[in-house]
Amino acid sequence: MxxxxxxxxxxxxxxxxxxxxxxxxxxxxxxxxxxxxxxxxxxxxxxxxxxxxxxxxxGHSNPEINAAVHAQVEKLQHVSTCYLIEPMIEFAQQLAEITPGELQKSFFCNSGTEAIDTALLTAKLHTGCEEVIALRHSYHGRSHVAIGVSGQKPWRPPVATMGNVHFAHNAYCYRCAFGLTYPSCEMRCARDLEELLQTTTSGRIAAFIAEPIQGVGGFVTPPPEYFPIIYDIVRRYGGVAISDEVQTGWGRTGENLFGIQHWNVEPDMMVFAKGLANGFAAGAFVAKKEVADAYTGPNISTFGGNPITMAAAIANVDYIRKNDxxxxxxxxxxxxxxxxxxxxxxxxxxxxxxxxxxxxxxxxxxxxxxxxxxxxxxxxxxxxxxxxxxxxxxxxxxxxxxxxxxxxxxxxxxxxxxxxxxxxxxxxxxxxxxxx
Ligand SMILES: Cc1ncc(COP(=O)(O)O)c(C=O)c1O
Missing domain, CATH: 3.90.1150.10 (Aspartate Aminotransferase, domain 1)
Structure with a gap:
């Protein structure tokens, strides 16, 4: 009972x-x-x-994905990233093929929070810079670092979180922070980023991180011009552009596999979790080769890229593509x-x-x-x-x-x-x- x-x-x-x-x-x-x-x-x-x-x-307990997981459980359940296993490397190769632009090398872990954490660390190693730009109303996870880049007061405990984070304006047109109306606003919220960088940073940044559509923030959806303006500014100040696809990935936003593709910009890194393995506990990021290569380690994730979640991810991507x-x-x-x-x-x-x-x-x-x-x-x-x-x-x-x-x-x-x-x-x- x-x-x-x-x-x-x-x-x-x-x-x-x-x-x-x-x-x-x-x-x-x-x-x-x-x-x-x-x-x-x-x-x-x-x-x-x-x-x-x-x-x-x-879908819940999708029979095709479950069958792939059952088959993998019977063969090999766990060894850790100390050993070579085919499912992780096969899925990394697949990620490089299905993600846009020059995204090529992946990191695997167990959740979105961990993936965000390591993505930011990698961007810092690549740029040699500390400062990170995030958006107001964003949510990127629950650790010190991930909550530190989240512009969500209700989810931020009143104790120390990561420093060196500056919060830019999101494009919340329904409640415009500048009291303006799209399109006559001429994207003031996006252009304000340059003022933020010039007044509150050293002038060199490690990364800009944003969800294409803000999930926990209530699906705030920017106009088409927003990310092209933002990415241009971020790159002029040396930052790595990170798209948090934890909610928007894997076909969720329609037409494309990934949310940021609707804005015609190419990120330097993409972060995944949730729908990555159809609800099995997997997190990942994929980065441009030169960004990923900055993190030479050593690093270990005991359960990252494990045979079960990678078998689920491979079967899931196959299911998503086969069934459009x-x-x-x-x-x-x-x-x-x-x-x-x-x-x-x-x-x-x-x-x-x-x-x-x-x-x-x-x-x-x-x-x-x-x-x-x-x-x-x-x-x-x-x-x-x-x-x-x-x-x-x-x-x-x-x-x-x-x-x-x-x-x-x-x-x-x-x-x-x-x-x-x-x-x-x-x-x-x-x-x-x-x-x-
Ligand atoms: C956009 C986004 N990024 C990151 C995370 C953190 O993922 P996780 O809960 O797997 O740590 C979440 C979780 O809701 C999220 O919505």
Whole structure:
């Protein structure tokens, strides 16, 4: 007999560190998954529109990926990076082939946080510089270093994090820091980077790190000019351009395999985790040869690039490409986008719909004129959707953005079901809202 959610909450409170939070006032005990569906301990089925935080792009317990993992477990489970193993080297070669531009040499570890940490270290070794530029509203992980480059106050503990980080403006057009409107703003947020570099740095930087679409930040999606302007400035000041593809990678944003490709710029490094091995615990970065070659070591990652996660990653990439999941994300993303536009016309609580492919953010506000954020209403919408069998995620600095990111295997029927459920949830929440 499975434990009840109430019992799990009680045990969690007693035995798990309190910084680990879970969703929902009334959480469920999830016990199984199959592609875009999950089941709880009481047999209730859910349509998953969050994909385990944008991780199972190829679906829960995907049979083809699982078969590759089972076969690898039977053959060789672990040896560490002290030994030569084929899956890691094969996948590194594949990464060089499928990533854009001159990205060539990879590092493997167990999470996005670790990959970010080592990517920054490598950029520092390559440039001989210390200073790093990150974006406001960004999130890059939970270690001292990764949280130190994250422009997210709620996730930053009030104790020392990495120094020498300067936070540039993101392109949050819905709440422009300069009070301007795109395109007449002439991309003031991006151009401001030069002023930041000239006034707050030595004039030489190690790296610029950014997510193409800010995940935890609530899917803030820059206009097309943003990254070309930023990358030009970064390169003039000697910095390595790092694209954090932890959320935007592996077909998520539609059409392309990687998010930054929508902005027609070529990063010097790309960082991966989450969807890299379809939810198996793998992190990685790929870098231009001259950048990667700056880190001669020694370095070891006991579980990095291990046979199991690499077998999963190889099978996952194969599945994504064979089934054109990036194309499906583009097509189903359009159905979701169009449906959300209709819901925005109907529901005043929807302030903005943004994103690309199957990475759609819905910012909820208590009032469209003042744009007062609506975090409690966002939590209510999530709870109602869950009760009605659809799981959605949440983000934004104050938690007022719904994150709609199903596994990329969904079809139009699934998208319509999510839209209908959201429509009902918005209606119910709006009924209980007092005028702001
Ligand atoms: C964009 C981005 N980078 C890095 C990370 C850190 O990844 P991990 O949780 O695997 O350490 C996250 C996690 O949510 C993320 O969203």
């Amino acid at each position: 499975a434990r009840t959610p109430e019992e799990l909450v009680r045990l969690k409170q007693e035995y798990v560190i309190p910084c680990i939070k879970h969703y929902y006032e009334k959480p469920m005990n999830l016990v199984s998954g199959s592609m875009q569906y999950l089941k709880d301990s009481e047999g209730k089925e859910y349509l998953d529109f969050f994909a385990g935080i944008l991780s199972v792009n190829s 999941l990036a194309g499906n994300a583009e097509r189903m993303g359009k159905v979701l986008w169009d449906g959300m536009q209709e819901l925005q016309e109907k529901h005043l609580v929807i302030g903005e719909v943004r994103g690309k492919g199957l990475m759609i953010g819905v910012e909820l506000v208590r009032d469209r004129t003042s744009k007062e954020p609506a975090p409690e209403e966002t939590a209510r919408v999530m709870e109602i959707c869950k009760d009605n069998g659809v799981l959605v995620g949440r983000g934004g600095l104050v938690g007022n953005v719904l994150r709609l990111t199903p596994p990329l295997v969904v079809d139009a029927t699934d998208v319509q079901r999510a839209l209908t459920t959201l429509d009902q949830a918005f209606e119910s929440v709006e009924k209980s809202m007092t005028p702001a």
